[in-house]
Amino acid sequence: MVTLKQLAKELNVSISTVSKALNNSEEIGESTVKRVKELAELYNYRPNKVALSLKNNKTRTIGVIIPNILNRFLAKVLFGIEREATKHGYNIITCISNESLEKEKESLQLLANGSVDGFILSVAQESQMNNEVEHFRKTIKQGLPIVMFDRVAHDVLCDKVIVDDFDATYNATKSLINEGRKHIVFISNINDISVGKLRERGYNKAMLENVGLESFVLKIKKKDDHQKKIKALFKKNKNIDAIIAADSSSAVIALNTAVSFGLKVPKDISVIGFASKSDSNHTLPKLTTIRQHAKVIGAHAAELLIKRIQNTGAEVDVKTKIVKTSLVKNKSTL
């Protein structure tokens, strides 16, 4: 990499002259500016990012801590973050907590050494289960803002971007009830995390509001054989006529299992699930889904963080942005 020093030497001017010329300072003479710019162009000069970071005490880099990159929703949020960040001239350093509290803490600490200007994260399952939030507070106290999305720690004061999980499941369940479904089962593979619980509550509320309907919740644990559990459900309960799934795996497996059991979807049974467009394009019939607009969530998170980074001093109140889900009706419901 060429440096200002080398350019200066070759041009027989001082370093600061070169710097100013490149930054279009009014101070420098026209001809000098031209000479400098030409040489810089020739050598493809780029200001050293590290030096700038040190000078400005700003890295223009965001730390993103994701619990699981193989989760389609989270990957999509990351995509949204990356795009928005790039638009504003920020890079992202990605860490994967792997749902582990320890790794989450480490990543936070490691990047809080001047590597990043702030964080965007979704809380690891383990952290949520243990209700551990001190590491977040500590980071914020150090002057590094955090924006949480999806799985947030409600008792940490910071910007948040969340989904209307409760309402989404409530409304989806109601739409199943309106179809005339009586035996609606809620299946969830994510009961340990905040959003999973919210979704269950939304379902329960809708069911409770309708006399004669009884809640029926099937919780899948990580170690369970997902397919087996759902097959067993169908075997034991022949009268199930609707499924609402809190996660895409449960939704897809439930739909495919129903089909393989000879049930007609959606005639005999409806299926709705939190899932992506791609999930719904892979099933036959196409799955009716609750879409979370992951990319939008990512973009909002990035935007909130960047605003906060650039507003240090001006103590703005923390914001919680709710990104509404959409119920996209496909062929797995009436």
Next chain:
Amino acid sequence: MVTLKQLAKELNVSISTVSKALNNSEEIGESTVKRVKELAELYNYRPNKVALSLKNNKTRTIGVIIPNILNRFLAKVLFGIEREATKHGYNIITCISNESLEKEKESLQLLANGSVDGFILSVAQESQMNNEVEHFRKTIKQGLPIVMFDRVAHDVLCDKVIVDDFDATYNATKSLINEGRKHIVFISNINDISVGKLRERGYNKAMLENVGLESFVLKIKKKDDHQKKIKALFKKNKNIDAIIAADSSSAVIALNTAVSFGLKVPKDISVIGFASKSDSNHTLPKLTTIRQHAKVIGAHAAELLIKRIQNTGAEVDVKTKIVKTSLVKNKSTL
């Protein structure tokens, strides 16, 4: 963030004393070391990463350029990279090229300003289609090593990690032939990229080797309705008894379509596809898959890059590592 300067001031010693004490230099007196370390601990001192990077002209950061984060395989490789990098004390800056040559170039250029010590990347579709490699060469010439994985540019001199695409499809096709299948269709959604072409060739070779068998390739384009195309295939060709898919979408859709057409899988028809474990767990019957060991690929790529970064000067020959796929037989084949 606390700096050495602040610690030095508070302790009434010089900055260099503090620095040496923290780095366990023999020069410094025992008691001083103790005092320094205690205060550093108290203030939770961490050496500023940016300053170190500037000093050492090394960032301990890897630039990763991924064409598409929503592709499960690529996401998994990223996971592998992140894990290996973290193990070696490296961070990763992730850029998503979105299959665009322009974005790929930009990311490369942007990060070549001192932000990273090297790159790991998989070539964007557009770059492969246009056979554009100059930006890679330029980056390498600038002294920033590149490791390519999966979709590689064969005529760029750099380390590579690839999959045995040709052999994998060849062998998988042979295993279908050995099952007694006669009408084996190859479906691909990735015919524009290098690996897609290799996979097709492997299939063709196996078919050509067996008299009486005829190649039948169905190419899906990005803008096509994936489900419709595959449905039409089954409608027009009632005698298809095996599918081999170059990508997971095609595999999953083919399997589900076959089932919905009343075909018994695997009695009437076998399905094999390049796919992940999770894909195969979502279908009924479970999909027989060609596994690419994405995490291993990521880990190898990171390892290769880090070795090369740390070996500057010692001009090691470029390596191409082939990570063998495994054919995991599930219930969609005999």
Next chain:
DNA sequence: GTGAAAGCGCTAACAA
């Protein structure tokens, strides 16, 4: 055993 000073690449206040 401790400190001063230089230097990594850059910007900006100040001097000339």
Next chain:
DNA sequence: TTGTTAGCGCTTTCAC
């Protein structure tokens, strides 16, 4: 109009 200097945080050589 151009140059000198200091400083961002750190390490390291050299002096004391």
